[in-house]
Amino acid sequence: MSIRGKHFLWLGDFTSEELELILKKAKELKLRYYAGEKIIPLLKGKTLVMIFQKPSTRTRISFEVAMKQLGGFTISLNWYEMQLGRGETVADTARTLSRYVDGIVARVYNHKDLEEMAKHSNVPVINGLSDLFHPVQAISDMFTILEKKGRLQGLKLVFLGDGGNNVAQSLLIASTKLGLNITIASPVKYRPRQEVIKIAEEAAQESGAEIVFEEVPEKAVENADIIYTDVWVSIGQEKEAKERVKDLSKYQVNVSLVKKAKKDVIFMHCLPAHRGQEVTDEVIDGPWSIVWDQAENRLHVQKAILSLLL
Ligand code: CP
Ligand code: NVA
Numbered sequence: 001m002s003i004r005g006k007h008f009l010w011l012g013d014f015t016s017e018e019l020e021l022i023l024k025k026a027k028e029l030k031l032r033y034y035a036g037e038k039i040i041p042l043l044k045g046k047t048l049v050m051i052f053q054k055p056s057t058r059t060r061i062s063f064e065v066a067m068k069q070l071g072g073f074t075i076s077l078n079w080y081e082m083q084l085g086r087g088e089t090v091a092d093t094a095r096t097l098s099r100y101v102d103g104i105v106a107r108v109y110n111h112k113d114l115e116e117m118a119k120h121s122n123v124p125v126i127n128g129l130s131d132l133f134h135p136v137q138a139i140s141d142m143f144t145i146l147e148k149k150g151r152l153q154g155l156k157l158v159f160l161g162d163g164g165n166n167v168a169q170s171l172l173i174a175s176t177k178l179g180l181n182i183t184i185a186s187p188v189k190y191r192p193r194q195e196v197i198k199i200a201e202e203a204a205q206e207s208g209a210e211i212v213f214e215e216v217p218e219k220a221v222e223n224a225d226i227i228y229t230d231v232w233v234s235i236g237q238e239k240e241a242k243e244r245v246k247d248l249s250k251y252q253v254n255v256s257l258v259k260k261a262k263k264d265v266i267f268m269h270c271l272p273a274h275r276g277q278e279v280t281d282e283v284i285d286g287p288w289s290i291v292w293d294q295a296e297n298r299l300h301v302q303k304a305i306l307s308l309l310l
Contacts, residue, residue, distance in 0.1 A: 003308050007118040008126040009111075010133040011173040012199050016207060019139060019177055025304035026143050026297070033069075033300065041071030042307040046102040048072060050128065053079035053108045054235045058271060059128045059136065062298040063105055066306055069299075075101070079108075094120035103310045109236055124309040129166055131236065132193075137270050138170035140301035142178055144294045145226060148266055153179040153208075155225040158261070160185045160217055160251040161278050162244070167230045167270050169196045172211070176203035181210040185220035187247055188213075217251050224261035227288070228268040229253045229278045245277065253279045258288055266290050 003018050011019065032040060048067045050060060060076060067074045079085060084093055094117045097104055104121060107128035108114055118125040127135055146152055157175055159168050163186035172192055175182040184191060191197070191213055204211055214220040221227060232248040233241045258265060267279075267288040275281055284291060 004310075005124060006309060007121075007124055008135060008305060008309060009114050009118060010127065011135045011138060011170060011177060014177070016177045016179075016203075019142070019174070022139055022301065022304050022308060023143050023146060025308055026140075026301040027147075029303045029307070030297075030300040039069055039071060040303075043067065043102070043310055044071035046070075046072040046310055047100070048074050048103045048105060048306065048310070049097055049101045050074060050076045050105040051079050051082065051084070051107070052076065052128070053106075054129070056107055056128065058295055058298050059105075059107065062302050063128070063306075066299055066302040070303055070307055072102075072306075072310075090116045091120040093117070094125070098122040103306065126305065126309070131234075132166055132196075133170045133173075134166040134270070135170050135174075136298070136302060136305060137167055138174040139305070140298045141171065141228075141268060141270070141294065142174050142180075143301050144268070144290065144297045145180070145266075147293075147297070148290060149225060154181065156181045156183065156223055157226040157228060158183045158185060158220050158224040159228045159230075160220065160253055160257075161190070161229045161248050162186065162232055162234070163191045163213075164193065165230060165234050168192060171228065172196060172200045173203065176200040176207060176209045176211060179207040179209050181212075183212040183214055183220050183224070185214045185217050185251060187215060190248065217257060218260055221257055221261045221265075224265050226266050226268060227253055227258060227261055230270055231272070231274050232278055233274075248278070252277065253283050255280065255282050255286070258283055258286075268294055271295055 064074045105126045105128045111130035111132040163184040232244045
């Protein structure tokens, strides 16, 4: 099985076996890293360009470090300092970059821009977050859950808050492909898009995963193995901030909510967190939280993705 040369725009393009291959490679690379192999030159001499239309800390830095630890080079650019910012088309940019580099990571507002980039690129395009999906985050989160719980199949993950955002939609696909039961706790209007639910339902039929939508947060977290949340206001939604905070406030992850889940529940957040909104300090800094291990694993999983695609 090989995923070499494929674009990584969303997890719907990958079979569960291909996702498992990434998880296996990440485990191997993480073990080797901790055994002292800081540099594993699988991508010696290759170059990755990264284009950011939005801010980033974890994605940008973990990809940069990952590429360097694989023996490669990186170039990180802001979308607006490229000719893209002056109106050069995404297609022409992709055609040009394909002549210089071995892979492209892009973080964009509009997922369609990634599809356009992929259509005109001869090298893999990797989604570093779009309005619709954050696939590198979700696959990394599956790795973290596997590491902490020893399995994915049959566990219950509860996502609380904006169920329609990029992270929630990616977790929905990742979970259902890999057999993890997922509950999305949100108001009805913050549920994932119908097209995404449809793909997740198809995946769930194959894997046996269960999908539940629940409006009552206390009910949602009953028996949860993992509680996950993300910001209520994603990048680009600042104008809706007031309404979103009002609509989602009862989905805050606080100690009283966490105590309604399983005793050994773990708390996850893709970060950055808006402390005091979607999660309280007591939870994110408390014994349930694994957010720093989760952030670290982005590095190991991205090394796996890069080494397999490039
Ligand atoms: N979780 C995540 O993607 O973080 P950044 O926005 O800092 O890259
Ligand atoms: N949903 C958040 C994720 C940030 C990593 C956003 O898009 O801003």
